Structure formats: structure tokens, C-alpha cells
Amino acid sequence: MKKQYILLFRAAVTVFLVFLGAYAGVPDRFSKAYAESQIRTTAFPSSVQPDQLCLTWSGDPATTQTVQWRTSPKVKKGYVEYKEKTAQTKDCIKKTAIRYDLENAGTSNDPINHRFTAVLDGLTPGITYTYRAGSKKGWSEWAEFTTAPQTTAPFSFIYVGDLQVGLDTWGLLLHAAYKLHPEAAFYMVAGDNVNRGNYRHEWDNLFHAAEGVFDRRTYVPALGNHDCKDGGPNLYLNLLTLPENSPKEIGPERTYCFNYGNALFLVLDSNSSVEKQRPWMEEQLKSTKATWKFAMYHHPAYSSAPKRDNVDVREKWGSLFDQYHLDMALQGHDHGYLRTKPMRAGKEAASPAEGTIYVVSVSGTKHYDVGQFDYAAKTLDHLSTYQLLDIQTSPENKLTYRAYDIDGKMQDELVIMK
Ligand SMILES: [Fe+2]
Secondary structure: OOOHHHHHHHHHHHHHHHHHHHHOOOOOOHHHOOOOOOOOOOOOOOOOEEEEEEEEOOOOOOOOEEEEEEOOOOOOEEEEEEEOOOOOHHEEEEEEEEEEEEEEEOOOOOOEEEEEEEEEOOOOOOOOEEEEEEOOOEOOOOOOEOOOOOOOOOOEEEEEEEOOOOOHHHHHHHHHHHOOOOOOOEEEOOOOOOOOOOOOHHHHHHHOOOOOOOOOOOEEEEEOOOHOOOOOOOHHHHOOOOOOOOOOOOOOOOEEOOOOEOEEEOOOOOOOHHHHHHHHHHHHHHHOOOOOEEOOOOOOOOOOOOOOHHHHHOOOHHHHHHHHHOOOOEEEOOEEEEEEEEEEEOOOOOOOOOOEEEEEOOOOHHHEEEEOOOOOEEEOOOOOOOEEEEOOOOOOOOEEEEEEOOOEEEEEEEEEOO
């Protein structure tokens, strides 16, 4: 009899704990997600051979290039060898990389990676370089990158919305973009780079899918809410070396800006305080002499999804965009495609010269319904796209914006003259 009471008591405690885990919002040690997190593995474990070779910027795109990669813990040192494309191999410069030991116990078959980062500096603007990364234990293939032009010159870049889910298929879209537009100098990603930001195997999937593109075109990410899942953007910040010119209140690499050619780019963190980023944003927008101004962030000021709205972003950032005339805001989060009319103070403006164009797009395979909104100039339903933004400087300043699907079919187009 006594044994039956003990069993009954244990069963009651178990049921209570399961409910606690499922509904109480405490760390859900009894949930399905927790159980899965304990057994996750990566399909791409590290080895002595460098992989996940990826270009970012942490300094001026005209004179620096940041190179990062990983190996297994057997490799203790890393280097980048690089030279101007037309120079002799004997003229290669060798740069020692900084090593960071990345531990992610949840990735059970490859819990420790050695991450290497080298910032190549003193580069010549507008020049193509060849480089490889590694050590005597193994080198990457040689790849090329090109520094930003010092003077105003035409250029183009790619912007995509959320990857997050379906990274294999996303990789096909990315490679389709690269194949059709090899001239695009860099790739901007408007957040939700992965689905669960602290699951390293998802980042492994991303880098694998991006192999052959992010090792030759700079990856410019923004921070999405999914990148912050399970305790903040730890892996995002540890894996990616980004500019540290953010406002003090937000923290380095979460918000940053850079210039490329005749354009200013603000990469903002819409997960953090919108208000606290305003003074810094105003400083950048007020002081720039750039012809074109772009902002990229995750949560849209003008949503594509029914019943979604980010009033704070629209009002607090939108008012600065109005005041200093931002040309385009590149956004994500809503898993749909929407390009607005030129907008100013929440209303349609007469032309892009008087208002800002806001775009939401998605590049992964997770789609939401797209709503009907007065502010929409173009919507696309359940379609993953990439966008090419082409800037010409002669005979006049011209921005051609085009959205393409995976087959290279143009789905949207806008031209702005200045
Ligand atoms: Fe999101």
C-alpha cells in the first residue's frame, strides 16, 4: 500500500513538472524542445581543413577586409595569405589570425571549434585581391575579393530577407543570385539568419549553403529575433566579426554603419531599444555627404503580414528617415514580399525624392500570408526572392532596384533618379 502512495506521488510530481515546463515560462527542462536540444548534431563537423570561409567587414570596405573560418581544435594557428590579383605569388603577405575557441556543448558530435579571424588592412581601394586561409595543416582554395572604390563609382549589391528555415533551398537561391549577378559586391541579410540563434548546427548549415559565395562576396548581416533565441545573440556575435561603431547603449556589432561608394548604410538592431539608437542614427544621417542612404533592420516599419505592426520602428525611425531622406529601408521578419509607395510621415509621398521606399522580403522557405495595405506598391505572395540594387553614377545618379525569384525571373522593379 505504501509503495502505491509513493508511485502516485511521483506521478503527480512528474505531471506538475511537465506542466511547469510547458506553460510557466521557466527553462523548460521537460519540454520536447529541451529534449531535442540535448541530442542535436551537426551535419558538418569541423576538421583540420579550414571551412566556413566567410568575408565580413569590421573596418572600412575600401581599405580592409575581414576574413574568418573555422577548424577542429587540432589546429592551433591560422593565417591568411593574400596579394593583389595581378601580383606575383612571391609577393603574398601573410597575416596571423586571432583564434577564438568556440564551445557549444549542445552540438554533441562537434562541441568545440577553433574560429579564426584576420583583418586585412592597408588595402588599396577598388582592387581585386586573391587570398587563402589556413595553416600548414591545411589551406582553403584561393578565392578573390574586391575592395570598395575610394571614389564614386557604379556598384551593385544584393539584399535578402529572412533565411531562417530551409537553408538548403536558400543556398540554391543564393547561388542563383551569384551566378546571375557576379558583379554584386556584397550581400545584405535583414535578420533571422538562422531559426534558433544558439544552435550551432544551424549556422553550420548556413555557412555550408553559402560556400562559394560568402568566401568571395562580403556578408553583411542584421540581427533578427530568431538570432537571439535561447538567451541572446551569443553565436551571432561570436561567429561574425562586424563593425564596432555602434551606439554605446546598444553594444558593439549589433548596430553599425559603413560607407560604400557614394552610399551610406545603417544596419540597425530592431530587437534592441529603438529610442536609444535614434541619436546615433541622427548623427550618421546628419553628417553624411553620401548620395544614397539605406537602412537595413529586421522588424518592418510597414508590415507585409496582416495583424503585424511595429509602431515604434515606423514612428521613431521613420521620422528620422523623413527628416534626412533615407532612400530605401530594407527589412525582413514578415516572411512575405511588399514594397511600399514612397512614404513620408505615414502617408504616401509624391515621389521617391520626397519619401522613403520600404521593402519586406523573404529568402528562406517559411512564408506567411501577405495582407492588403494602402501603402503597398507591390506585393508577392509565398515567393522567396533576392533583390539586386544597382547604383549608377553617370550620366546621372540612378538606382535600379529589382527583385528576382530563384529562376532569375524579375518579379519587381523600381528606378530612382537623382
Ligand atoms: Fe523574425
